[in-house]
Amino acid sequence: MGTFSAAVSAKVQARKDMLAAVFRQSVQDIAEIAQTPGPSVFNPGGGRGGHMPIGETGFLRASFTATLGTPPAKRDNPGKATSYDPGPISLVIAGADIGDTVTLAWTAAYARHVHRRYQWAALAAQRWESVVAENTRKAEAMLK
Template identity: 35%
Template sequence: MSSPNLSFSAQVEAWVAESKTRMTAVMRESAQRVISDMQTPDKAGGRMKVVTGFLRASLQASIGTPANAMTQRPIKGQTYEFAAGEVALVIAGAELGDMIYATYGAAYARRLEYGFVGQDSLGRTYNQVGKAFVRSAAQKWGQIVAQVSTELKARVNGQS
C-alpha cells in the first residue's frame, strides 16, 4: 500500500478509497446472498415452498423505499420464473448507506412468511404454519457478511 512517491495524506486517501470499494463489494455480495437464501426452494434446502414459482417471481428489489407489494395474484395453471438479473442490477447500483429492500408482490407472501390461522377474504379456512424464509435469511446477515469478507480478503491476498 505505501508508496515512496506519494505523500502521507495521498497514501491515506488511497487507502480510504480502497477500503470503501471493498466495503461496497462486501455489502453488495452479502445482500445478493441474503436474497438468494430467501429465494431458495424448500426442495433445494431452503424454506420457501415453491409450487408455480409465482412467489419467487414476485420479488422486487429497490433502494430507499420498498416497492408496492401484496397486490399480485397468480394465473391458475401458469408457472413463473424469477428474474434474478433485475434484482442483481438494483443491488449493483447500491452504495454504502443505502437501504436495499426486497419486497414480495404476491398477495399471499405474508401468510407464507408468518403463517395464518383463520378465514381469508374469500372464506377459505387456513391453519398454516409460517415458513420464515425472509426472517431466517435476514438473521444470517452477520454470518454472511463475515463469510464474504473472509472470501474477499483471501482473494485480495492471492489465496484463491
C-alpha cells in the same frame, strides 16, 4: 510528501471499495438464500436446501424484487405459471451504495400469510452477520 499522501489516499479508497463490495455481495447472498426453494405443500420432496415455498404457479417466488428505498406495491397472482428472474434484483443491488436501504420483498399479495408458515425471509435474514463475516474474510484475503 505527495507520494505518501497518494499512497494513503489509495489505501483508504481501497478499503471504501472493499466495504461497498462486501455490502453488495452480502445483500446478493441473502437474496439468493431467501429465494432457495425448500419443501412446501406443492413441493413436498424439498427443493435445493432452502426454505422458500414453491406454489402451484410459482408466483410467490417470481414476485421477489429489490428496490432502493420505498417498498414495492403488492400484486395479485395472475393464476398462471410464472418464473423467477434474478437479473433485475442483481441490477438493483449492484447500484446500491453504502448508506442505501435495499429492500428485498415479495410483491405477491399473499406473501405475508405464507411467510407465517414457512418463515423463509426471517431464516435468511438471521444469516446476515455470518454472510457479512464470510464476505469480509474473502475481501481481506484478496487485499493481502
